[in-house]
Amino acid sequence: MIDDVDRLCCYQYLSWLIAGRQVLEIGCGSGDGSVLLAQEAATVWALACAEDRPKPSQLPRGITNLQFVIGQPDRLQLADGYADVVIVPELQRWIGRGALLPELQRVLKADGVAVFIVPNADAGVPQGVHYRRLLGHLSRFAHVRVCGVIPFWGRTVADFEPADSWDPALDCSLVEEDELPDCYLALCSRQPLEAGQYTVLQVPAAAPSPRIDDASRSLRPESAELTRLYECIAELEAARQADRWRVDELNGRLRESEARLAELQRELEMERDRVQHASMALQRLEQLRLAAASKPSPARKARKA
Secondary structure, eight states: OOOHHHHHHHHHHTHHHHTTSEEEEEOOTTSHHHHHHHTTSSEEEEEEOTTOOOOOSOOOTTOOSEEEEEOOTTSOOOOTTOEEEEEETTGGGTTTOTTHHHHHHHHEEEEEEEEEEEEBGGGTOTTOBOHHHHHHHTTTSSEEEEEEEEOSSSOEEEEEOOGGGOOTTSBOTTSOTTOOOSEEEEEEESSOOOOOTTOOBEEOOSOOOHHHHHHHHHHHHHHHHHHHHHHHHHHHHHHHHHHHHHHHHHHHHHHHHHHHHHHHHHHHHHHHHHHHHHHHHHHHHHHHHHHHHHSOOHHHHHHHO
16 A cells, blocks of 8 residues: 555655646545645545545645545546546556546546556565556556655655666666665656656666567567658658748749739839820820811901901
């Protein structure tokens, strides 16, 4: 089981994740952890099961955003997309319920995070779950980041990966290679999560097994092919982007040409108006000239007289 120390340690670690958000806690136990969550979250909906008796040791004054509810975790009376964060502090209690994870995904928002805490069977903790089995249960989620709660200077929460897949970019100098976490803390989401503020080191769990080595070797050709395909996609994307820029440039030139054409058409219309006015004026002058020529002059009138 997860004791109160590990629970409160994990909840303290999650303060960066729950601050100002709607939190759903599945299996609140005594309720002390729920009170800790309520001090950071906007609201906390703490589900207590039949065997739980939520009686927090201390309920600070002014805590009005915490609600304890009796119910079943796979039949939640909540609307779709209710919670920003769902926390299951003892996943091993519900791991056999096939309807649990779909129900939690239903009430979780699209950008929400599901958090699962479970004892580590690899460290010999009773009622624990092995690392590989945990990942298998959480495979419904697109992204899973696993941390370990390590009994090191009290408790330390650290990014966790087995030794066969360790990340050399993480600092392991403060932890012995054979040191195992007491429990796992898994953060599951649709989008990758960045490391939290207390995540400073990694704990190797075990030496790589021959089966894993064989699987890794068999995947190398596929990995190389996948890398090549990614490079081709990147090249095609770059070419497409260059084409887009060229099209944008040509569209800009076309708009400039159309604007210049419209301006020339206006000037042509103005010139046609001027020519028409000039022609009308010439016609009027010609009419006046002919009229003047048809009238007898005074000298001609005098001779006739």
